[in-house]
Amino acid sequence: MYKAVLVDDEALIRDAISKTIPWNTFGFELAATCQNARQVVQLLNEQPLDLVITDICMPFMDGLELAKYIYENHPQVMVIIISGYDDFDYAKQAVRYKVQDYLLKPITAAEFSQILEKVRTLLDQRAQEQEYLSKMKHTYDENLPTLKNRFLAGLIAPSPMAADYISDKLEEFQTELKGPYYLCAILDPIPAAENISSPSFESLTAFSVYSTARDIIYATRAGEVFQDPSNQTILYFSAPTKEQVFTTAKDSCLEIHRLVTTLLDIQLNITIGKPVYTLHKLPLSYQSACSLLENFFLMGSNQILVYSDFSRELPGSTINRSEWISKILNFIKANKIQELDFLLEQFVQTLRKNQLSKQKVILYIQSVVLSIMNFLDNTIFYSDLLFEEEQKLFDHISEMEQLSEMGLALTRFCHTVAEAIHSRHEDYNQKQARLALDYIEQNYSQSSLSLPDVCSHLSMSTSRFSTIFKNSTGETFIEALTRIRMEHAKDLMAHTSLKAYQIAAQVGYTDPHYFSIAFKKHTKMTPTEYMKSLQEV
Numbered sequence: 185m186y187k188a189v190l191v192d193d194e195a196l197i198r199d200a201i202s203k204t205i206p207w208n209t210f211g212f213e214l215a216a217t218c219q220n221a222r223q224v225v226q227l228l229n230e231q232p233l234d235l236v237i238t239d240i241c242m243p244f245m246d247g248l249e250l251a252k253y254i255y256e257n258h259p260q261v262m263v264i265i266i267s268g269y270d271d272f273d274y275a276k277q278a279v280r281y282k283v284q285d286y287l288l289k290p291i292t293a294a295e296f297s298q299i300l301e302k303v304r305t306l307l308d309q310r311a312q313e314q315e316y317l318s319k320m321k322h323t324y325d326e327n328l329p330t331l332k333n334r335f336l337a338g339l340i341a342p343s344p345m346a347a348d349y350i351s352d353k354l355e356e357f358q359t360e361l362k363g364p365y366y367l368c369a370i371l372d373p374i375p376a377a378e379n380i381s382s383p384s385f386e387s388l389t390a391f392s393v394y395s396t397a398r399d400i401i402y403a404t405r406a407g408e409v410f411q412d413p414s415n416q417t418i419l420y421f422s423a424p425t426k427e428q429v430f431t432t433a434k435d436s437c438l439e440i441h442r443l444v445t446t447l448l449d450i451q452l453n454i455t456i457g458k459p460v461y462t463l464h465k466l467p468l469s470y471q472s473a474c475s476l477l478e479n480f481f482l483m484g485s486n487q488i489l490v491y492s493d494f495s496r497e498l499p500g501s502t503i504n505r506s507e508w509i510s511k512i513l514n515f516i517k518a519n520k521i522q523e524l525d526f527l528l529e530q531f532v533q534t535l536r537k538n539q540l541s542k543q544k545v546i547l548y549i550q551s552v553v554l555s556i557m558n559f560l561d562n563t564i565f566y567s568d569l570l571f572e573e574e575q576k577l578f579d580h581i582s583e584m585e586q587l588s589e590m591g592l593a594l595t596r597f598c599h600t601v602a603e604a605i606h607s608r609h610e611d612y613n614q615k616q617a618r619l620a621l622d623y624i625e626q627n628y629s630q631s632s633l634s635l636p637d638v639c640s641h642l643s644m645s646t647s648r649f650s651t652i653f654k655n656s657t658g659e660t661f662i663e664a665l666t667r668i669r670m671e672h673a674k675d676l677m678a679h680t681s682l683k684a685y686q687i688a689a690q691v692g693y694t695d696p697h698y699f700s701i702a703f704k705k706h707t708k709m710t711p712t713e714y715m716k717s718l719q720e721v
Contacts, residue, residue: 185208185211186212186235186307187213188214188233188234188237189227189233189235189236189237190218191218191236191239192217193239193241194239195219198219201213201237205296205297207300209441211307211308212300212700215233221242221244221245221247222244222245225245225253227255228261234261235261235262235264235303235307238250238266238431239265239267240266240267245436247266247267247570248265248278248281250263251283253710254281263279263282264284264299266288266289266291267286267289268289284303285299287520294313299406304553316624318341325562328357331357332410333410335357336359336408336410336418336420341465344467347464350463359408361408361420361463362422363423363462364420364461364462365423365424365426366420366462367429367430367456367457368457368466368469368472369421369456369457370416370454370470370474370477371394371397371416371418371419372455372459373393374453374485376451390416392439392444392448393448395416396440397440400439400443405419405506406419406432407422408420409667419433419436419437421644424555426459430456432489433455433456434490441488454482455473455474456473456488456490457472457491458472459473459490467591476489479587480537482706483589484538484586484588488592501537503535504549508531509552510592511527512528512531512556513556513600515557516602516605517605521599524595524598524602529591532587532590536587546590549594553577553594553595554572555597556597557574568600570600573597574597577593577594577597579640580593581593597617611643614654615644616644616652617653617656620638620649620664621664623638624638624664627629627670628669628672628716629691629692630692631693634654635649635661635662666702666706669693670702672691673703674714677715684696687699
C-alpha cells in the first residue's frame with residue numbers, strides 16, 4: 185500500500201474526500217488528514233509518504249509553498265493540488281514544482297478516482313525502476329572487483345584507452361594511481377616440484393601471493409594490484425617523483441617477498457620495471473618488467489630483479505666456443521677433475537655475463553657435448569653408456585629452468601666422460617703392462633734385452649711406456665727385469681746342480697761378478713750362501 189496524506193483547512197471537505205474515496209481499492213492507505221501544510225511538513229519528517237493531496241489556499245503555508253518544500257526536500261513524494269482558482273500562474277508554478285496534477289473544484293469522486301489510478305500506475309512504474317536499479321547496483325557491486333581488475337589490465341594492453349575513459353574509471357574505482365610517475369612490477373610464484381602438476385594448488389599459491397601483495401599495497405596506499413590470466417600478480421605504483429615511486433616499489437616488493445617466502449613458504453620471482461612519466465606510458469614499464477623474466481634463468485630464481493640493474497645492450501665481449509671446448513676436453517682427457525670443475529664454472533659465468541637467452545645457452549652446451557662425443561667417436565673410449573648419457577642430457581636440458589641447473593648437468597656429463605676415459609686408460613695401461621711383463625718373461629735370458637726392445641714390441645715410446653709401466657706395476661723396467669731374472673736364478677739353484685756362473689749366463693748375465701752383486705742386493709745373500717741355505721733345509 186502507498187501512503188497518502190490529505191490536507192485542507194476546511195474540515196467538511198477533508199471528511200467528504202476521506203470517506204467518499206475507496207483508497208484501498210486504488211492501492212492507497214490514507215495515513216492522515218491535516219488542516220494545514222505545517223502538519224504535513226512534520227509528517228514528512230516523521231514517516232515515509234508517497235502522495236500529498238493539498239488545497240492551494242491555506243493559512244500559514246499555501247499549497248504551492250508546500251509543493252515547493254516537497255520538491256526541494258522530499259522529491260520522491262508526489263503532489264496533487266486541488267484549487268478553486270482557474271489561474272494560469274498557479275498552474276505554471278505547479279509545473280515548476282513537479283506537481284503531478286492540478287484539479288479544479290468542484291471535483292467528482294470519479295475524477296478523483298481516475299487521478300488516484302493514474303498516480304498508482306506512476307508509483308508502480310517508479311517502484312519497478314527502483315527495484316531494477318537496486319538489482320543493477322547490487323550486481324555492479326558484486327562485479328566491481330572484476331570490473332576494476334579488467335580496467336587495470338587494460339592500462340597495459342597494446343591498444344591504449346582513451347584519456348577521458350581512463351580519467352572517469354580512475355574516479356569511479358577510486359584508485360590510488362595519482363601520479364604523475366608510475367612503475368609496474370610482476371610477481372610470479374614458482375610452484376614446488378611436488379605440486380607442479382596440480383592446477384588447483386598452483387591457483388591457490390597464486391591467490392595467496394596476490395592476497396598478500398594486495399594487503400601490503402592497499403595498507404600503504406602505494407598503488408594498485410590485480411591478477412592477469414596467467415595467475416601472475418601485477419603491481420602498479422604511483423608517486424609524485426621518479427625517485428619516490430622507485431623507492432616505494434622496491435620497499436613494497438621486498439616486504440612482499442619476505443612475507444611470501446617466510447610465512448607462506450612459497451618461492452617468488454619479482455621483476456621491477458622502469459619508472460615512467462604519465463599513466464599512458466605504463467605499458468613501457470610493464471614491458472621492461474616482462475623483459476627481466478628471462479633473466480631468472482641466468483641469475484637463479486626466488487629473488488627480486490630490478491630493470492635498472494641490467495644493461496640492455498649486448499656485452500662487448502664474445503664467447504670463443506672452440507677455445508672453451510679445447511680447454512674442457514684437455515682437462516677431461518687428463519682426468520683433472522678440480523681444474524675441470526673450475527673451468528666449467530667459469531664457462532657458465534661467461535654465459536651468464538653475456539646475458540644469453542635460454543635457447544642460445546642450450547646451443548652452447550650442446551656444442552660442447554657434441555664436440556666431446558666427436559672426440560670419443562674417433563677413439564677407443566666411445567661407449568654405449570656415454571651415448572645414453574648424451575641423449576639423456578639432450579632430452580632434459582630444454583626442461584631445465586635455471587642456467588645453474590644446466591651447468592650442473594654439463595658438469596655431471598663431463599665427470600662421467602672423464603671417469604670413463606680414465607677407467608679405459610687404466611684398463612689399457614694394465615694390459616700394456618701385462619704384455620710387457622710377458623715379453624720380459626719370455627726374453628729375460630737374453631743379455632741384450634733392453635727397454636727399447638720392449639717399447640718396440642709394444643709400439644710405444646720409451647717415455648710413455650715408462651710412465652704406464654711404473655703406474656701399473658709399481659716397478660721400473662730394470663726393477664721388473666732384475667726381479668724376474670733373480671726368481672729364475674733361485675729356481676735354477678733349487679732344482680739344478682749348475683754353478684753360479686752357469687746360472688748367471690742362463691738368466692741373462694754375461695758377467696758372473698755383476699750377477700753376484702745383483703743377487704745379493706735382491707736376496708741379501710750371495711749365490712753361494714743362498715745355495716748353501718737350500719742344502720741345509
